[in-house]
Amino acid sequence: MNRFYLLIATVTLSINLHAISVANGMTHTFTASPGSRVEGNISILNTKDKPARVRAEHTDYKFTYSGNNEFPPAGQLPRSNAKWITLHSPDSFDVGPNGKTNLKFSIDIPKEERLEGTYWSIIFFEEIDIAPTLPTEKMVKVTTKVRYGVQLVTHIDESGEADLKIIHQEIAEENGEKFLKVGVENVGTRSTRPTGALTLFSKLGDKICEKEGNRANIFPGCSFTFIFNIKDVPIGDYQSLLLFEGKTDDIFGMMKDLIIE
Secondary structure, three states: OOOOOOOOOOOEEEEEOOOEEEOOOOEEEEEEOOOOEEEEEEEEEEOOOOOEEEEEEEEOOEEOOOOOEEOOEOOOOOOEOHHHEEEOOOOEEEEOOOOEEEEEEEEEOOOOOOOOEEEEEEEEEEEEOOOOOOOOOOEEEEEOOOEEEEEEEEEEOOOOOOOEEEEEEEEEEEOOEEEEEEEEEEOOOOOEOOEEEEEEEOOOOOEEEEEEEEEOOEOOOOEEEEEEEOOOOOOEEEEEEEEEEOOOOOEEEEEEEEEEO
């Protein structure tokens, strides 16, 4: 008689759950003059019943309309303020059980007349193991890494201006709906946070419809995609008026031909 043996292996799944968070906002914005100093703090919460060790990493930050996010070394980008920033904490620090730690920082703006507009960088916070557990033969260890990025933004007084330029436009169909996607770059020197709006006109100048798009903060040298749902717009040739309106005088308008097929 042939005998078949079923070998059953017991596997223990060990999952490292991270429980830190940032309590006081993911963007800290300051308006200051050359030669001045501003100070602030970032509050890190630990929701676990045991101590958490947190690592801080300071980098530059750039994004594009295509969805790419770049994080070069701190101080590499032309509009980085990373070298102005001092973190009054070691690169890694502990947060007590169910506790909070305020990471203090200062920003010393250089006394240079040529500074204009907006400068920024980003600090990532990530929980790391205090005493890492090495997986055994019968243990599978799954580690999830969660990083929180806190942007530190410095405006030099009221100097500089945003200047938006369309660098990409396409019509895309997704899940049975049709969208106009417009890539917009800020070629100016100051950041702006506009909301996109689209108005379509016939070739005779009659208004066909208005569409509201999304909103985004665009740093100088960065770009973003504004999306407009045009699923109910008939096939045809149109004149499109694209408006991007931010605060105060940040209003940018552009006319373009649009063919919907």
